[in-house]
Amino acid sequence: GAGVSQSPRYKVAKRGQDVALRCDPISGHVSLFWYQQALGQGPEFLTYFQNEAQLDKSGLPSDRFFAERPEGSVSTLKIQRTQQEDSAVYLCASSFRHDATYEQYFGPGTRLTVT
Amino acid sequence: RKEVEQDPGPFNVPEGATVAFNCTYSNSASQSFFWYRQDCRKEPKLLMSVYSSGNEDGRFTAQLNRASQYISLLIRDSKLSDSATYLCVVINAGNNRKLIWGLGTSLAVNP
Numbered sequence: 001g002a003g004v005s006q007s008p009r010y011k012v013a014k015r016g017q018d019v020a021l022r023c024d025p026i027s028g029h030v031s032l033f034w035y036q037q038a039l040g041q042g043p044e045f046l047t048y049f050q051n052e053a054q055l056d057k058s059g060l061p062s063d064r065f066f067a068e069r070p071e072g073s074v075s076t077l078k079i080q081r082t083q084q085e086d087s088a089v090y091l092c093a094s095s096f097r098h099d100a101t102y103e104q105y106f107g108p109g110t111r112l113t114v115t
Numbered sequence: 116r117k118e119v120e121q122d123p124g125p126f127n128v129p130e131g132a133t134v135a136f137n138c139t140y141s142n143s144a145s146q147s148f149f150w151y152r153q154d155c156r157k158e159p160k161l162l163m164s165v166y167s168s169g170n171e172d173g174r175f176t177a178q179l180n181r182a183s184q185y186i187s188l189l190i191r192d193s194k195l196s197d198s199a200t201y202l203c204v205v206i207n208a209g210n211n212r213k214l215i216w217g218l219g220t221s222l223a224v225n226p
Contacts, residue, residue, distance in 0.1 A: 033214075042119075042202050042216030043159065056212050091158060099211040101147050106158035 002026065004107035006092050012113045013082045021077045021110045025094030032075050033104060034067055035091040043091055049075060050098055082114045118142060121203050121217035129225055132193050136220045138203030139185045145215075147206040148179055150188050153219065154199045162188075162201070193224045 005024045013019050025032050031050055035043035036059075046065065048056040051072035060067070064083075069075040079086055089111050093104035121138045128134045140148075148165035163170065165177040165186050176189040186203055200219040207215065 031212075033212075040123075040218070042218045043214075044216070045213045048212045050212075056210070059213070100206055100214050101211055103161045104214070106160070108158055 004092055004094055004105050006090075006107035006110050008110060009108060010111050010113075012115060015083060015114055016081055018078065018080045019082055019112065021079075021090050021112070023075045023077070023092030023094075023107060025073065025075070025092070026096075026105055027073075029094035029096050029105075030098055031095040031100070031104075032069055033093045033095075033100070034075070034077050035093065036061075037089045037091055037109070039088075046077070046090075048100075079112075082112075084114050087112055087114045116141065117217070118215050119203055119205055119217040121220045123218060123220060125221040125223055127223045127225060128193055130193060130195060132224075133189065133191050134193055134222065135190075136188045136201055136203075136222075137185055138187070138217055138220075139183075140203075140205045140215075141184070142205070142207050143184065144208040145184075145205040146208045147211070148177075148186050149204040149214075150175075150177060150186075151202040151204055151216075152199045153202055159202060190222075193222075195224050195226060198222055198224045 034046040037043040045059040049069040064080045066078045089109040091109045093106045150162040151159040152162045153159040169178040174191045202219045203217040
């Protein structure tokens, strides 16, 4: 069956470039989460959407990070003026529940390398 | 100090061994607990939720000790396919939309 998909799978950006990462959640899932996972670390929460509403963006590390989910389905995470410390795997997850207390289904991630 | 702490390992064990991981959390208001498994260069997948009374799923047993604020995962009769990173995850009562992750414990099961 269709799971969470993310694109691109790999992205190399020069420092200062803008990037856009896409997430297609499981159809019908209400909740969508973005995480950042640095090498050797656990995922770090970035932001949460309930349908099209961004209810929590407390984990976004700076105002260079912006996420949207305009129609309550596909989501895009945009990073402006990328820096080397932005290099990480960006994971998207979705869930049918309105919170994080049930299983989240993760996409394969986008591995971003900023040179 | 991180809110969720795990020994990163690696744990190297022979097939058939029993291995246990612990995880400590600092927020006494933590209300939900999980173990996720992550294979190398793959996404995390839920292994099991952790209930107050403890729970078992086949060879895997999870326990919660609220008084001491730690969670454990026991793997019996370990298989080569159990080799992965095991991530401890909590949710705090103040924000049930946010998973807080440990950095994971690496397990290698050897033939």
